[in-house]
Amino acid sequence: MTKSKDQDMINRLESAARTGGITKREFIRYSVLAGLTASTATGLWSTKAKAQPKTGGTFRWGLHDGNTSDSHDPGTYLTRQMIFMAHTHRSFLTMIMGDGSLGPDLADSWEASADASEWTFKLTENASFHSGKKLTADDVIASLNHHRGDASTSAAKALLAGVTDIKKDGDYTVVVSLSGGNADFPWLMTDYHLCICPAKDDGTIDWESGDGTGPYKIDSGEFGVQFNLSRHDGWHREGAYFDKVEVIVLNDPNARQTALMTGDVDAVSLIELKTMGLLQRNPNIKIHNIPSAGAITMPMHCNAAPFDNVDVRNALKLAMNRDEIIEKIAFGAATKGNDFHHSPAQPYWPDGIPQREYDPDQAKSLLKKAGAEGLTINLSTADSVYAGAVDMAVLYAEQAKAAGININVVREPNDGYYSDVWLKKPFCLVSWGARPTPDVMYTLAYKDDAAWNESFWQNEQFNKLLLQAKAELDDAKRADMYREMAILAKDDGGTIIPFFNNFVYANSTKVGTPDQLAASWENDGARAASRWWFES
Amino acid sequence: MVPKKDVLLEIKDLRIEGYSDEKWVEIVHGVDLTLHKGEVLGLIGESGAGKSTIGLASMGFARDGCRISGGSIEFDGMELTTTPESALRALRGSRIAYVAQSAAASFNPSHKIIDQHTEAPIQYRIQKRVEAQEDAMQLYERLRLPNPDEIGFRYPHQVSGGQLQRAMTAMAMACRPDLIIFDEPTTALDVTTQIEVLAAIRDIVDQFNTAAIYITHDLAVVAQMADTIKVLLKGEEVEEAPTAQMLDSPKEDYTKSLWAVRSFKRPQKQRPTGADAIPIISVQGIDAAYGKTKVLDDVSFDIYPGMTVAVVGESGSGKSTTARCITGLLPPTKGQILFNGEALPPRYQDRSKEQLRQAQMIYQMADTALNPKIRICDIIGRPAQFYSGLHGTALKSRVDELLDLIELDPAKFYNRYPPELSGGQKQRVGIARALAADPKFIICDEVTSALDQLVAEGILKLLDRLQQEFNLAYMFITHDLATVRSIADEVVVMQRGKVVEQGPKDEMFTPPHHPYTDLLLSSVPEMDPNWLTTLLDERGTDAIGEAANV
């Protein structure tokens, strides 16, 4: 870890301490990790920190995405209900903090070998499962192995594809060997699939029981409907102020919002942007608008006409009025995209790359150059991609008319969109969840041989830089490489990125929240249950 | 005769309008009527004469789509045309009662007979339920219903038509009204049952000295029932006179023509003899069944070319089923049918076009026999087109010719639809449709029973003329012995699916008869006002009970 990064960490810790985001004990522990002595850390701990949040109450939490066929198997986690549950009744090795930094969860600390190909995690000795069993390295190894191996059917299999071996070094140390260097590996451990379940004697995990080391334990529940949880007294971190938590699936936007307005729930994970302004008038409701690393992308298949011509691709990029789209579709709750998939909410964000603006005339001339004047193409989308995805496509089609491009908006069924449209139709709308680092994102969807290279974009230089950056532990060098990659993606890539959407969620004013909310998921990185509290 | 001093009902210049074609049209044009206590007035006339409308108006009631537009109706000092509905309602059922034509349709199928009987007395608080039920049972006994203590507790469909009609008469008597309107109470019944009901009605009206208006189109029936007869035609009175006088010396031409209806008679033909004389239709020992219910049992008879064979019997005797077997709609389970000596395939689907053409059928209900949405020219033209392949002008001239044959003006009727025609005209179109196929044999299924007598006579004459012109053979299904008498050459009497007796008409109408034929013949009402009394005396009361169960 470099000096500048440590300082950065300390500054963040300070600010978290001032706003009451973390407790004194945690503050000192992180500061020590950052290379300070305990006494210095104690001095830095400001007395301005907020008083301890009040404990008690039942937190009713309305989520926007749940399915009756969900299960506790971490390998099949897909819906928000399960992702949020995983952050509530289970734990991970690391966690993303309110300020966007990487903090400890089950792992107290971690360090890499010089080439970043071997990572050692030191586990906390205080963690226990709801059943009472103490957490050991065996549980961690079994849980990670659940996603590895030929027989594994986990959706996170690809994520751990680079892992060659996982060993324990005593009961509280886990060593992970990688096939190549990966500086981001501890960040990967925050992936929602990689929660830790109790190991069975045969080295597999017991996920069926729903047991975990999270702040709350499951009392009862039904998938796609509701889960009732109560506080796990043996939790190994600070927080978990509520006595009980009810996780309620409210798929219908209207149901969700009215439930919040009528006080049937205390917080919801998503509100409809269309009615955000109207909801804001309600004095009992607080709306959070958090920039995220999630993005709306519009991949064009670079291996298919007419998108195999870079001028056509750029014409389509220029034919979009992003400001109007953000105003009308995202109701302002978004960050303007610049056609490279690297969000300001992620580390190493390259500042100062010129923003691409709406320029139908230039688009026209590019099309002329490509010999594709009066271009007519289909744009596939579905309601489920993003609230307003269809409207956005229609709006874009209207804007593109000025550049002489005819876009037919095709509304595809919600059901099966990602298996039948995405990667199959040459031009479509896609919604990407937040990924912790640019490397994860690029490797997943822009690397030449990635299964999800959604635009089938092949760029030698880009791929070379990607591999170099991955193993580079020097932050400055890494940042430079990411800047170069961003420019390549912007000017040659096959993906239009209209905007990075914000997480827009709301809660009752009865609920207290930290000043800084994690941007990895809605509701404070899906950890509202353990980080929030009831006021008074 | 009843002393005529107390006037019960006095109608003056009654005018009633009906709503049709979006305007009010007068259908009763100023009828006067006076009825004294205990008197029975017979209202007679063809359909459309306004009999029922006047009958209902004397209750202060007009059917939906009708309204009383003028005149006065005074019932026992009360002017019904100005009485509010609620007061009128209080009158109905209690002081004026009504007996409808079809008891089967007029009893609510959902309630027991006795509950419907006691509804009015209980509602008017004349009797408590138990009393009313006892009274009902007494009335049932008096009307000679079998098992009077029990019959009321049945549902209407569990009781036969004749018994229901008597039960309805009993119901009308429930509050001992001053006046009962009988609206064709026996028209829907078989002749043998009719006697029963007539006797019961006359009996009870006499016993309680109730005044009555007896509406019918059957002269012979009204002759038995009424003290006075009023003849109506198209909403106007033709004449009124005491029964005997009316029968002996009707004044008006129209009345005379009504009286003369039954005079039509044509000479009887004999079967052709000789070796080459083969019947056009030969029914040979057929059995038939609906599902598991056997309805025909070994029926055999022959029909020779140019002859009319009347098949008579009461409802349920198997007359129409025999016709269905002949046409092939119901394949017989046993036996066969020969056409011109050749066996016909039992199912009509298997018959050739030529076989189908040769045998045609005319139906009882002209309303349902003609497609209301097809023009007359197409109805008649279709068989000609279908069998003979006529087109264009040839077809048109054939249709014109057929219309001429049935005495309908082609210029007027060519493009009309059936609902625009009168009953008789429809029946003529039905005949023309059969003729259009140029057949050798026609089944006439009760072709006149739905028609007024004058119209019916016209149809019979037409059929006779056509028979002579085209040498047609008729199978004439009927329950009306008067029709048989006038048109048949041979008669087949059927009862419960069996042929009881058959032979030439003269023989059949000359004693000795088979007992059933005898019962049938003797039950046909005659114009003599004393016929019913005489007949009942002859048969004795026991016989009536028996007949009722036939």
Added chain:
Amino acid sequence: MGDILQLVLKRLGLGLVTLLVVSILIFFAVELLPGDIAQAVLGQGATPETVAALRDKLGLDQPAIFRYFQWLGGALTGDFGVSLVSGVSVGDAIGERFVNTLFLATYAAVIAVPISIILGVIVALLRNTLFDRVANVATLTSISSPEFFLGYILILYLAVKTQYFPAIASISPDMTFGELLHRTFLPALTLVLVVTAHMMRMTRAAIINLLASPYIEMARLKGVPPWKIIVKHALPNAWAPIINVVALNLAYLITGVVLVEVVFVYPGIGQLLVDAVAKRDFPIVQACCLIFAATFILLNLAADVGAILTNPRLRHPK
């Protein structure tokens, strides 16, 4: 009565054939759905190898016909299999939700059926009056409004503005019956609005149809007051069509309430079915569809039996 039993048995037999055909239809419809269960379970985040592994595990590599007969064999012995997605047995997955659906349907029916019949009788009695016309327009309007829309309006007025009822109908087994009725009132009311109009119009039509019958005229000529004519003389004979439309609507209350479940977040079987279709979870889809089909068939049968039982001709044979 023996005839009725025979009819019931015959119809049940036919019903089983219908169910079999439905099961074939559903199976192949689910087969034909683009994408497959492995993809759907693993979501956007799955690689081809993972998908293949899951397909293997679930036995999807076997031919469709074989899998269908495998399922059918199980179903015939009462084993409807396990959810391919969550591994829970179909009975466990559906059981409680079906009870919930039945509860909501019963709740709505208990309100809607009497109201619609009584209203139908009243409008038949007051036919062609202002009240009749207003009722006519009102019912037509409620028929022609999308049900999710009705739901939203009810939420606005009865939950958001007045707070009389909760906006979401989440229920749990430990609630008292009164609490349960209170919480599920809005979805029930929405359903009531949706089905009442149809039943009421049918009741009115059935009664008015009978008013031209001779026995109604007879009753009028006996001096029976109008309301009694409708209630005592017309209604008992109008049951057959009324029962028929009631059965149709009851079937709808059970099978057609997906949207209401979504709007009020009610854990019923409809939502389960939509989710299962999305996941290509064939055993659940199949079981739900068969339950729906069986409901439909049984209610139809009940309607026919009801029509027979209310028909005195058939109830009291000669």
Added chain:
Amino acid sequence: MSTFVIAYYALLIGGSCLAAYFKKRELFLLIFSLTLVSFVMGIIGGVGALRFVTIAAGILALAAGTSYAFREFLIIIAPEGVAKELRTAPLTAAFGMFVIFTYAIAGIFAPVIAPFGEAEVISSAFAPADENMLLGADQLGRDMFSRIIYGARNSVGLALIATTLAFVMGAFAGLLAATKGGWFDQFMGRFADVIMSVPSLIFALLMLSIFGTNLAVIVVVVAVIYSPRVFRLTRAVAGNVVVMDYIEAAKLRGEGTWYLIRKEILPNSTAPLIAEFGLEFCFVFLLIAGLSFLGLGIQPPTADWGSMVRENATLISFGELTPLIPAAAIALLTVAVNFVVDWMLFRSSGLKEV
């Protein structure tokens, strides 16, 4: 007391007196009961309530007047036979015809009537109504009024085609089954049972997922879903017709099935089918709207009332009336269609009540 209130009561009481004087019993009862109700409403709701009554009565009177004038207009321009029928139409039916006529005009001449294009974005989202935009803008800033006009063409057109197709398929099968009888009848009956026993929304969901959501597929799927209902009705109606003697006569003549259906049975089965058409039309409309709710409906940016309701439905929770406009358009049309159908049914049933 404002002048409005005085004028209000003066008008009502004057009207009552006039009605009483001219012995218009019904009119008197109506006006006088309104007077009495107004007293109560006036006390409880104040002038506002009275104004509401006035406006409601005004709208009603306007609708009645329009209907009356429209009926007279039709009578004058229609040929003799039709004009005779039209005279029997009650005001409700005339109103229905007027609405249908208006919708038809709006649909056919949509591009001429609508001030803006169907997908044209002209202002900011949810802009309020001004002199350019009669009803304001929708969520993308498209003119609401123009979209409603285009919606008449798309929604009504689609529902009409789907319903018609359902009727063609269902009626044909029903007539064939009634005529043929036997195993074919049984088979078709069971087949209809199978389709009907799968909930329509699920059926549509499956079919549209399999075959895609283009217009043709929507039309066919909706038609398949609704044809069993038409089949059953036709089967029942035709069942009553096939027992008629004229059918027997035609069969005995040796006529083929197709002739029987076309010439003999169909013309006598149309009345109840037309009546059913009205209700089915509503249901089809709703099903398509429901499909939109699940994201399977008409393709954007095509304006469709069902989708327009759905897109803005959540606004209703905040008391915004925007979603009510297309919903009202749907409701008005279905009510209108059913008014006309009621009248036709009444004409064909022969049930005359005056």
